[in-house]
Amino acid sequence: MSAVLTPDALVESLHAIGAERYHDRHPYHHRMREGGCSKAEIQAWALNRYYYQSRIPVKDAIILSRMEDPALRRAWRQRILDHDGDAEGEGGIERWLKLAEGVGLDRADVVATRGILPGTRFAVDAYLSLVRERSLLEAIASSLTELFSPRIIQDRVSGMLANYPFVTSETLAYFTARPEQARRDVDVALAYVRRHAVTPDSQADVQTALRLKCDILWAMLDALDHAYGERGQVPPGAWRP
Template identity: 40%
Template sequence: MAVARPRGRDEFAGALRGLGDRYWDRHPFHLRLHTGKCEPDEVRSWVANRWYYQRSLSQKNAAIIANCPLPDVRRRWVERIVFQDGRDGGEGGLGDWLALADAVGLDRSAMLDERHVVRGVRFAVDAYVTFCRTHTWWEGVAAALTELFSPGHMAARITAWRRHYGWIDPAGFAYFESRIPVVRADSAYTLDLVLNHCDTRRRQDAALAALAFKCDVLGAMLDAVDYHGGRR
């Protein structure tokens, strides 16, 4: 049986970008969130549940690093952990997300003890971390390519929230404002990494499956949040 030829670089990049149709920006909950149709408790539920994802990102990035034998990749990838966790407590992406919790009126202690995290979100996020622990480093990197689709979505979120949710303290937008330029640079590096290291058809197919899986993780999170609504 003949082995399928590898996709050309542009063809492979196009196939990865083509999975943008599965990104969570098209989910009914996000459409409602960005058109001002969510009640305050629904916004708070989204923030509280997204916290579980945020606080798990460094664990999945550490798993990718642990599986990667290449020092230059490890050195670059560890920057994501520093960005998210900060160099001291209360800094970085996690600190900014807690500021968002404050801005929408969530009790910080309730955020930290995760009492509002619904089981579907917990299950989906844990599955993502486990995927990165149990698959190759380049599959974990490929799964992170949802960042190709996120900068415009985050920019639209800031605009929409300012327009529709005047009750949110604008100080809470710091996470998105700081993350947008970083993720633009990260996505270019990540895409190049996947294109360079997934140089067989088998690897390319695995990378596409990894990115599709990550899109499903994000969609499952919103399914769970949408189902539970603002019940807290």
């Protein structure tokens, strides 16, 4: 087995995983940012990604249910508050629905997740399985893709506003709140990982969990690309533009 890493070296290894596997390297992201996507591709992205967004508080509730420390639960529950808001019409999921409506989708269709790609469903459900079945350390570590999200969000927002006349900054309001929330969430998760991943095995687990999470995000874009990209092979039963 490899030697134990210092906490800083472990974090460095996580950044290396992101540099290799995070979905800001995916062709679909590049096309979306650079104006190369059709409106249907943007709509398919919003529709499918809604399923991911809708599972985030469920995922965080599973993680919360596995934490024994009230202080840690207090820090982690903020994620659920962010996504569900304090009242009808607030929170991240609601802002994602505004995004979906903003690009021309019907709200009720999006909420029903009818027509999402099987590849989306299987990838997102794999995220729920991960946080349910692996150790709490791995569940927490899988959230660390947020280390890389402020960069992709900035990229995506500026690119989409510049390149698609039908995309407005109100439509993209979801992303305005996210970078600050992500930085705060990362602080909590990273502190936990630095403190608890102190053996070669647990450090390898953390790396594997982050790789798996990157694979989940990547597979979601692969599924979109395959169905709605150039070749356009929409699977039976999935949304057709």
